[in-house]
Amino acid sequence: GNSVTQMEGPVTLSEEAFLTINCTYTATGYPSLFWYVQYPGEGLQLLLKATKADDKGSNKGFEATYRKETTSFHLEKGSVQVSDSAVYFCAHGGGSQGNLIFGKGTKLSVKP
Amino acid sequence: DTGVSQNPRHKITKRGQNVTFRCDPISEHNRLYWYRQTLGQGPEFLTYFQNEAQLEKSRLLSDRFSAERPKGSFSTLEIQRTEQGDSAMYLCASINSGSENYGYTFGSGTRLTVV
Numbered sequence: 001g002n003s004v005t006q007m008e009g010p011v012t013l014s015e016e017a018f019l020t021i022n023c024t025y026t027a028t029g030y031p032s033l034f035w036y037v038q039y040p041g042e043g044l045q046l047l048l049k050a051t052k053a054d055d056k057g058s059n060k061g062f063e064a065t066y067r068k069e070t071t072s073f074h075l076e077k078g079s080v081q082v083s084d085s086a087v088y089f090c091a092h093g094g095g096s097q098g099n100l101i102f103g104k105g106t107k108l109s110v111k112p
Numbered sequence: 113d114t115g116v117s118q119n120p121r122h123k124i125t126k127r128g129q130n131v132t133f134r135c136d137p138i139s140e141h142n143r144l145y146w147y148r149q150t151l152g153q154g155p156e157f158l159t160y161f162q163n164e165a166q167l168e169k170s171r172l173l174s175d176r177f178s179a180e181r182p183k184g185s186f187s188t189l190e191i192q193r194t195e196q197g198d199s200a201m202y203l204c205a206s207i208n209s210g211s212e213n214y215g216y217t218f219g220s221g222t223r224l225t226v227v
Contacts, residue, residue, distance in 0.1 A: 004154070032213045043118075043203060043220040044155070051213040089154050093212050097168040099145055100205075100216060102154030 002027050002094050006103035009087075013080055013110050021075040021106045023064075023090035031094030033057075033066050033073040038087045038105070047075075047088070080110045114138075116219035118204050124225045125194055132190045133222045137206030144187050145216065146179060148172065149201040158202075161187060162209060194226045 007022040025033070032051045036044040048057035053068035062077045073090060090103040117136040125131050137144045142163050147155035158177070159169045163184040173179075176194075181187040191198055201223050205216040 034215055036218075043116075044205075044218040046215040046217075049213070049215050091154070095157060097157070097160055098143070098209070098212055099147075099157040099160060100155070102156070104152065104154050 002092070002096075002101045004090050004092060004101055004103035006088075006090050006106050009105070010107040010109055013108070015082055015110055015112050016079045017110075019075070019077040019080045019084075019108070021088055021090075021108070023073045023075065023103060025071050025073065025090070025092050025094075025101075027071075027092050027094035027101070029094065030068060031092045033064070034091045034093070034100065035062070035064055035073070035075050036089045036091060036102075038089065040086075044089065080108070082110045082112055084108060085110045116204055116206050116217050118202075118219035118222050120222055121220065122223050122225075124227060127196060127226055128193055130190065130192045131194055131224060132188055133202055133224075134186060134188050135204030135206075135219060136186045137204070138217055139185070141206035141208050141217070142184070143207050143209050144181060145205045145207075146187070146189055147203040147205065149203055149221070150199075155203050158189075191224075194224075196226045199224055199226045 035047040037047045048059040050057040050066035056065045087105045091100040145160040146158040149155040161181040176192045201221045203221045204219045
């Protein structure tokens with residue numbers, strides 16, 4: 001069935017380190033792919049998206065590329081900041097009711 | 113555009129009590145979704161509306177749960193006879209049908225604690 005698998009957290013990095021959070025998915029067809037971010041006590045905010053194969057989504061220094069051949073959408077950032085500390089969710093729009101299918105989330109902590 | 117608004121932000125209730133949450137979507141969005149997020153998990157789909165019609169309910173939505181969107185604007189989610197397993201964050205999201213590729217707008221959620 002439809003699912004999203006993210007790397008287990010928590011991930012702890014020092015400021016300015018390189019970040020990769022792996023995400024793979026199973027879906028029928030080629031749904032849009034999303035990364036959402038959740039700061040403590042808040043709802044989900046859309047971070048970036050890609051709607052078709054080979055598309056690269058980017059925002060606030062974060063990037064992810066829609067890889068059809070590996071069914072992946074890994075999140076990367078070249079230099080993380082303390083303010084990037086949050087939980088990151090990978091999702092696809094392949095739910096049967098147009099709903100999003102989410103991964104379990106990866107908690108990122110960035111230390112100064 | 114004030115975004116998606118959810119009330120209350122937090123709710124603590126005793127087991128067996130009924131609770132009701134409210135979601136005000138972005139005004140021009142015709143689809144409204146409810147999700148549940150338990151600790152350490154991603155959000156899971158509960159139900160959705162297109163305008164005032166409730167078009168689908170997931171298996172997670174037991175008979176104690178009911179949702180309405182009477183005028184196709186705001187929506188309410190009621191849980192009757194709450195159980196400790198209902199403790200979770202309840203998230204609402206809205207979108208216009210046909211715009212799914214652009215991402216859904218989520219509210220800040222209602223955190224329910226059943227004691």
